[in-house]
Amino acid sequence: MRVPIPESIPPAEELGRVHFVGIGGAGLSGIARVMLGRGVAVSGSDGKASATLDALAALGARVHVGHAASQVGDADTVVVSTAVREDNPEVVEALARGLRVWPRSAALQSVLADRRVVAVAGTHGKTTTTSLLTVALLACGAHPSYAIGGDLTATGVNAAAGSGDLFVAEADESDGAFLVYTPHAAVVTNVEADHLDNWGTEEAYHQAFRDFLARLDPDGFLVACVDDLGAAALAGEARSRGLRVLTVGESAEADLRASSLVFEGSTSSFDVAGPDGPLGRVTLQIPGRHYVLDALCALAAGLELGFAFDELAAGLSSYTGTRRRMERKGEVAGVRVYDSYAHHPKEIAGDLQAARALAGEGRLVVAYQPHLVSRTRLFGAQMGEALGAADEVVVLDVYLAREDPEPGVDGALVARHVPLPPDRVHVAPDRSAVPPLLVSLARPGDLVLTLGAGDVTELGPEVLRLLSALPGEEG
Template identity: 30%
Template sequence: MSALARYFIANGKEVAGYDKTPTGITKSLEDLGIAIHFEDDIKKVSNEFLNPENTLIIYTPAIPKNHDEFNYFKENNFKILKRSTVLGEITKQTVCLAVAGTHGKTTTTSILGHLLNVCDVPVTAFLGGISENYNSNLIINGTEVTVVEADEFDRSFLTLSPDLACITSMDADHLDIYGNADELIKTFKDFLERIKPNGKLFVKNGLPLKGITYGIEDESDYSAQNISIENGSYVFDINTPNGIYKNFKFSLPGRHNLSNAIVALAMAAEYGCSFDELARGLESYKGVKRRFTYQIKTEDFVFIDDYAHHPEEINAVHQAVREMYPNKKVLAIFQPHLFSRTKDFSDGFAESLSKFDEILLLDIYPAREIPIEGVTSKWLLNKIQNSNKKLIQKSEIIDEIRKSKAQIILTIGAGDIGAEVKYIKEAFHV
């Protein structure tokens, strides 16, 4: 939503908005002159926006049905569109590159947007997170090409008609929407029908789909080969349908991130970018905030923050941290996101969290949901097969870190745990 707000401001529109709580993102929007309020009260909306003739209302499914402002706009005949529909309209007159998948969308989209920008493609990229390169979730270098996340939540991606699309993963998620994994996979296949007739599909090797494949040290159409780690960065060659290109560098830890980089390279190459420019772009890529973001990095103490909120994402974070710090003790502080997701994947969460040396568990962040009876963090804690585990409140995080002998600290989750990062950083900054 904030990327759309930036887009409309950049195009000379007046923009205002509502959010549940103030964040760094809302502050950055206010700095652009966007009026934001945090109380559900139509009186907080300026009169200039209360004219249905010239005001477009854009919303996401995160807005509850009983939201007073939302219902005011509906009852007074304002034009109301879902965020995904607006993205679909914006991309219609452009070459659209869409990134789909249950994990990896934001990182892949931000890599792809950055690569196209470095290659001087006239691109507008809408990102699901704040790019470290641009300190924004919007990259604007023109309007001929758009890069978007194709979000499977609530079937939002069915509003898009991409020229190039990729699928990074199809693990079960959002079962509160889909009911079962088969229905989710069916919806991904419906999305593939949205690709334009002469378009191209890129799929992670191993997925049950036909397209241009990508992978790591395998026989994919695009694959990373001869991988080594130098000074905390991956160095690799890339095997392509047109030959091998050598000495690429990429600084985000974790094989999952390297996989995201490969498909971004593949899509940019198939669009028409040169591998010399792509190598330069990849080496200069800095990442996305809250995606394995180093907050403190010294010889004796490392603090990393990550948005992971699904068992497979936590497994990927674990793989990355063990690869980078193979002999160090790791403390993971996890805030589950959504009662339904915790219920649906409790065994997966327990298994993935058990791999860390110590686990601190916070209460479930409800987001758009009401509690489900019996689904609590205490219930999840009892499933974790690791004796070094504890249920804590957010106010106890810093004291618990001080008690630990772990050298690597991870904060993990998609809720408001991200707001605790600055306090942890201040407490342990050296």
């Protein structure tokens, strides 16, 4: 549901007890974790049990599985996930009692209020770039607070209340949340139309990023990747407004340039040069050109914040990933299984390029779950085209999330546009049939990739279990 943004957003310490409806999600769980770290009383509910709920309970949160009006308890502030429906009993109860009811964006701003914030925005790569910058700053001894849309492998969590003055925050544009924040600096990875269910038109989407510039501290800075036309245009707009801008990319016009890119298995390496000449070489433990550009954005932000190249590069080199971003789930019977969050055509293309490097001589078998009816209606054909980079493709039905189904907007729509022979494209509306299908398709040496922003992530472990049960394999 859409919750109005309050006119005034006091700091978290002034909110009393905060109750999160949908506390198990990536966004709200991170904010709850930061609030708990600052001594704020937190409670919350979610539709199903999870390790995230268990972790928050261990930190002192009062958590519930399922939704009931009584669970609001003695809360003073209620924070609501966009995935929650208006008839949720806890939302109804909070409104009836006249409690402070906030969207996620207001809650995040309440924990950002007294910190020097670097907000990471963009259509693609926000989570990875926020993660890379966080790990790099941790390596520099900066002790930042952070809130990320996925769990860092290095720390095992998606957020923390650090002791330093910096706060690295993933700034989501999908529902306009990033227009609530007032960051010292921003990183924009790219700007390419998405979330048109909210914005309506491509122009409105781009205008939101221009509006985001007005939120920046005039004494701060913007990092933008000029290899992307949308981000390059935004950089030009920022300069016209008198903001300090650092551009990155492989382009000769970039202030911080990557060159001599080498991709070997699960690693990427590249040389970095600034306006005054070469700075050194960076090696990442993740494959793919899009991850190089994300790392370059993080590096530029760290340099502008005053940290040394060598320390930042060492931090980037230590980065071992973020959950659901080309995450290795395991290997059985010579078949490797990975999971990733890509749900937009450009993200699919980038992750399949990275998966190709990982697969080596093996084939790439992909199970893709479209996310949102509106996105599939607009970009379904392009999704299918991007999936053509795989050897075998299984397309699940659309993960509905916050939308209702629509006739003709389904997995078959995507599958029709996959440019592979028909016998290598499989439509699987029955989700339970997908793991055995993937096992039947995969051969030793292949890489199986589950792809999408929905519950397709749960299929990888089942594939590994079925592989373990094959004759000659130990469970």
